[in-house]
Amino acid sequence: MEIKLNNQTQILQEKCSLQQLMDEFMPQKQKGIAIAVNQTVIPKANWQEHFLHSHDDVLIIRATQGG
Structure with missing residues (x-):
């Protein structure tokens, strides 16, 4: 399955949740992160059950932080 991740094409296995995507691409820190799929923000509580589709x-x- 092909998706765009931060404007770069990525090939993923079929049926991948947002949590699986984060575990693969950002296994260390996942705090202070927001994810939007097709310009819609997905709450972190829904990452496990939100599955990606081809061309998302x-x-x-x-x-x-800054000042």
């Missing part, structure tokens, strides 16, 4: 556009945003 996934945007991972990391919160930063």
Whole structure:
């Protein structure tokens, strides 16, 4: 299955949840992260049951501190 992840094409196994995607691409820290699929933010509580589809556009945003 082909998706876009932060504007780069990625090939994934069939039936991949957002949590599985995060475990594969960002296994270390997953705090302070927001994910949008096709321009809709998916709450972290739903990552486990939100499954990706071919050609989904996934945007991972990391919160930063600054001043």
